[in-house]
Amino acid sequence: MIELPSYRPPALARWFPAGAPGPATLGEHVLLTGVGRWWADAADRPRAVAVSCADHVVLRGDPRALAPGDLAPLAGCYLDAPARFLPVLRSAFDRLVPYERMVWTQQEPARRPPVPRGVRVRRLEPGDAAALRALGPDAAWIAATWGGPEGLAASAHGWAAVRRDGRILALACTYFRGSRYEDVAVFTAPDHRRHRLALACVTALCADIAARGHVPGWDCSTMNRPSRLLAWTAGFRLVREYVHYAAGGPVRQAAGATAPASRPGAALPSPLGASPLGAKTN
Numbered sequence: 458m459i460e461l462p463s464y465r466p467p468a469l470a471r472w473f474p475a476g477a478p479g480p481a482t483l484g485e486h487v488l489l490t491g492v493g494r495w496w497a498d499a500a501d502r503p504r505a506v507a508v509s510c511a512d513h514v515v516l517r518g519d520p521r522a523l524a525p526g527d528l529a530p531l532a533g534c535y536l537d538a539p540a541r542f543l544p545v546l547r548s549a550f551d552r553l554v555p556y557e558r559m560v561w562t563q564q565e566p567a568r569r570p571p572v573p574r575g576v577r578v579r580r581l582e583p584g585d586a587a588a589l590r591a592l593g594p595d596a597a598w599i600a601a602t603w604g605g606p607e608g609l610a611a612s613a614h615g616w617a618a619v620r621r622d623g624r625i626l627a628l629a630c631t632y633f634r635g636s637r638y639e640d641v642a643v644f645t646a647p648d649h650r651r652h653r654l655a656l657a658c659v660t661a662l663c664a665d666i667a668a669r670g671h672v673p674g675w676d677c678s679t680m681n682r683p684s685r686l687l688a689w690t691a692g693f694r695l696v697r698e699y700v701h702y703a704a705g706g707p708v709r710q711a712a713g714a715t716a717p718a719s720r721p722g723a724a725l726p727s728p729l730g731a732s733p734l735g736a737k738t739n
Contacts, residue, residue, distance in 0.1 A: 458496040458507060458527050469495055472506045472517045475636060478674035478696060479560035480537040482635035483515050484508045489634055492604045496530065498522040507531065510633070511601035516542060525549035529707035536702045552705030557698060559685070561675035562638065563667075565692035569660040570653040572618055576626060578657045580665070581615035583607070588617075588625045592646065599644045602632050614639075616661040618654040627654035629662040638674040639666045643687065659691045 461469070473484035487493030493510035497503035498518075505518035514531050516538040528549035535556075538546065547553050572578060581589075589596070589606035600609040609615050615630035626649040632642035641662060645655045663673040675693045677684035 458498055458505070458523070458530055459500065460530070461495045461497055461500065463491065463495075469497070469503075469506050469508070473508060473515055476638075477635075478562050478638040478640070478672070479558075479676050479699065480513075480515050480701070482633035482638055482640045482674065483510055483513055483537075485635040486510060486602060486633040490603065492602060492608065498527060509534065511598065513537070520545045525708060528704075532704055532707045534704055536704055537699075538702070546702065546704070549708060550704040550706065551708055552703075554703045554705075555700045556703060557679040557700055559675075559677055559679055559698050560696045561677075561688050561693035562696050563663055563673040563675075563692045564694040567656075567660045567663065567690070567692035569657050572654060572657050573652060575621050576618050576654070578616060578618050578661050580613065580661075581610050581617050581628070581630070583611045585617065585619075585623075585625065586610040588619070588623055589628075592625060592644065595647075596644045599628065599630060599632070599642050603630075614662075614665075616658045616665065618649075618658055627658050629655065629658035631662070631666065635671075635674075637671060639669075639671050640674045640676055641666075643684075655687060656690055659687065663691065 470484060470488055474481035475485055487508050487510050493508060496507040496509065498505045503518070504522035505516070505520065507514050507516040509531070512534050514534045514536050516536055520542045523545050525545055525548040528546065532550060536546065569578070586606040589600055589610055600606045603609040603612050609630060614634065615628055617628035618626045620626060627643070627645040629641060629643045631639040633640040641659060643655045643659055666673045673693070675688045677688065679698070
C-alpha cells in the first residue's frame with residue numbers, strides 16, 4: 458500500500474466506521490488530531506484503504522485490490538479487518554494471530570475513590586511532559602496516539618494522580634477520540650498499584666468526557682482480567698466482542714515462486730498489549 462498525503466483523509470473517512478465504540482474511534486481520532494497515517498492501494502480511485510495510529514490499523518475495502526506484498530507497511534501491528542481480508546493477510550505476514558477483544562461503554566455512575574495524602578488527581582498540563590517521559594518505556598504507548606508525551610500533556614484529554622514532587626503515579630487518557638465515543642487508556646506505576654489510583658483517574662477522565670457530550674468507551678483483551686475488573690468498577694458494561702489480528706513480519710515473495718517464502722519478521726504485539734485495541738491498561 459502507498460501512504461497518502463495529509464490532505465486526502467477527509468475523502469477517505471467515508472470508508473471507515475464512525476460514531477461507534479471500539480475500533481471505529483481510531484479513524485476519527487486520526488482525522489481530528491492528524492496523528493497517524495493513511496494508506497491505499499492506489500492514489501486515485503482506491504479500492505482498499507487503511508488508517509493507522511500507534512500500532513493499530515483499521516483496514517477496509519476490497520481485498521482483491523491487494524497483493525500480499527502490498528501489506529508490508531502494516532507488519533507488527535494490530536489489524537482490525539473484515540473476515541474477507543483473512544486470505545491476503547495470512548499470505549502477507551509470517552504470523553497472524555487472532556485475539557478476542559471486548560468493547561465496553563460507561564453505563565453506570567462511578568464515584569471517585571479517595572487518594573492517599575499528598576496525591577492530587579488533576580488534568581494533565583503542558584508542563585507535565587517531563588513527568589510523562591519519566592514513567593519510562595513501559596508507559597510510552599499511552600502517549601503514542603497523541604504524538605508523544607508533549608502531545609498528550611497538551612491535549613487536555615488526560616488526568617493523572619500526581620504527587621507533591623510532580624511525579625505521576627497513575628494516569629488515564631483518551632486514547633482514541635471519536636465523534637461520539639472516546640476510548641479510555643490507563644497506566645499505573647508498578648510500585649503504586651492496588652491503591653485505586655487508576656480508578657480515581659478513570660472516573661475523573663470519564664466525567665470530563667461526559668462534559669464534552671461524549672461517551673467513555675473501553676476496549677480490552679478478554680484475557681486481561683485486571684482491565685475487565687477496572688472497567689466494571691468504573692461503571693463500564695460490555696457492548697460487544699470482536700477479533701483483531703496481531704501481524705508478524707512481512708513475507709518475502711521469492712522470484713518465480715508460486716507460494717510465499719517466509720523469513721523471521723517483526724515480533725508479535727503482546728495479546729494483553731500495552732495499548733486498546735492491545736489492552737490499554739497497566
